[in-house]
Amino acid sequence: xxxxxxxxxxxxxxxxxxxxxxxxxxxxxxxxxxxxxxxxxxxxxxxxxxxxxxxxxxxxxxxxxxxxxxxxxxxxxxxxxxxxxxxxxxxxxxxxxxxxxxxxxxxxxxxxxxxxxxxxxxxxxxxxxxxxxxxxxxxxxxxxxxxxxxxxxxxxxxxxxxxxxxxxxxxxxxxxxxxxxxxxxxxxxxxxxxxxxxxxxxxxxxxxxxxxxxxxxxxxxxxxxxxxxxxxxxxxxxxx
Ligand SMILES: NC(=O)c1ccc[n+]([C@@H]2O[C@H](COP(=O)([O-])OP(=O)(O)OC[C@H]3O[C@@H](n4cnc5c(N)ncnc54)[C@H](OP(=O)(O)O)[C@@H]3O)[C@@H](O)[C@H]2O)c1
Numbered sequence: 001x002x003x004x005x006x007x008x009x010x011x012x013x014x015x016x017x018x019x020x021x022x023x024x025x026x027x028x029x030x031x032x033x034x035x036x037x038x039x040x041x042x043x044x045x046x047x048x049x050x051x052x053x054x055x056x057x058x059x060x061x062x063x064x065x066x067x068x069x070x071x072x073x074x075x076x077x078x079x080x081x082x083x084x085x086x087x088x089x090x091x092x093x094x095x096x097x098x099x100x101x102x103x104x105x106x107x108x109x110x111x112x113x114x115x116x117x118x119x120x121x122x123x124x125x126x127x128x129x130x131x132x133x134x135x136x137x138x139x140x141x142x143x144x145x146x147x148x149x150x151x152x153x154x155x156x157x158x159x160x161x162x163x164x165x166x167x168x169x170x171x172x173x174x175x176x177x178x179x180x181x182x183x184x185x186x187x188x189x190x191x192x193x194x195x196x197x198x199x200x201x202x203x204x205x206x207x208x209x210x211x212x213x214x215x216x217x218x219x220x221x222x223x224x225x226x227x228x229x230x231x232x233x234x235x236x237x238x239x240x
Contacts (some may be wrong), residue, residue, distance in 0.1 A: 004220045006031035011076045013037045013060055013113065014083030016047040018182030019132060022208035023080055023215050024051040030216065035073055037083065060109030061085065061101055070116030075124075078219045079117050081110040081154070082132040086188055088143045099146050106150035111157060118165060127170040130218045131158050132211075135178040135234040141196075151176075155230050162228030171227040173218040178234030180206040201236030 010027045014020040015036025024047065028034045034053035037060075038044045044055035058069040060083045085105040087098045114129055121127025136144045137151035154174065161172040179185070179196040186193065197205030214233040217223055232238040 003031040004216075004222075005078075008077040009033040009035065009075055010078040010080060010219065011035045011037070011073050011117070012053075012080040012082055013058070013110075015051075015053060015080075016040065016043045016055070018184050019177065019180060019208045019211045019215075020080070020082040021047055021051070022212035023082065024053045026209070026212045026216050027078075027219075028052050030220075032078070035076070037069060060113065061105040063108070063112060066109055066112050067116065069113065073117070075120060076117050077121070077124075077126065078128045078130070079114060080130045080132065080215055080219070081113065082215075083109070084132070084147075084150075086147045086185070088147065088189060088192075089145075090143050091145045094146055102146050102150050103153075106147075107153045107157075110154060114157075114161065118161075118170065121170050122165070122168050125169045127165075128219050129158075129161065129170070129172040130215050131155070131172070131174045132215065133158075133174045133176045133230065135176050135232065135237045137176055137230075138238060143192075158230065159228050166227055171218075171223070173223070173226060173228065174230040175211060175214045175218060176230050176232050176234060176238070177211045177214075178206060178232075178237040180208055180211055182208055196237075197235070199237075200234065201240060204235065206233065206235065 010032045015024040016038035036053045037058040048055035059065045085102045133151040136148040158174045179193045
């Protein structure tokens, strides 16, 4: 797929590390103007230099920060809702603050970022949203209750937004990754992620670039008749 996104601006939340960073590199290689976000300024600058993207500091768990991001970003053709919080805890040990933070970032942040950017897409008569969810949105995984529920909410939003905006030329889809080798997940889940990978039909974790390929496909004109769907990039995890 060569230079499929010339003249398109893509905003990738959490584009300073892991899957978001791999997306930023891939989309830039396809000719897109790329905007990445993250909370950490230094990490953001380094990622911007490495990818040629523009960095906007933003915390998706903070509504004022989300509103400011909408203002600063300007015209956005493709939104990749990728930033997320993924703390693990058994339900009986879940603390309220981490529950709140997870839903504020993963659901409320993604929701109001889309709500802020879609009016521009409606005006221009085209647009695309790819929500990065998770294999565990549709599976019961002990210790992942809050995170899984937040991602299931986003898959529901994918369907509603596809229905609300489809007649205006806006497509909305999800990519549901399986366990993927990123710094963020290694720090939070450690060896558990590798164990989840070994249990998949493909028997391994993904590289972030393999998830980015799925995001690019859904954002590209090759997916022009696909909306409201969830693409399982999970080594077969959802099939068993
Ligand atoms: N890796 C996996 O195994 C896996 C599996 C399924 C789904 N996913 C999903 O894939 C997406 C990316 O995960 P990843 O593994 O690539 O994560 P990661 O390596 O931890 O990177 C997360 C990115 O999001 C940013 N971020 C985190 N919290 C944020 C917040 N509140 N506001 C703004 N930016 C924030 C981080 O930068 P700062 O820290 O500087 O803010 C970083 O750029 C997430 O939606 C995750 O749920 C991952």
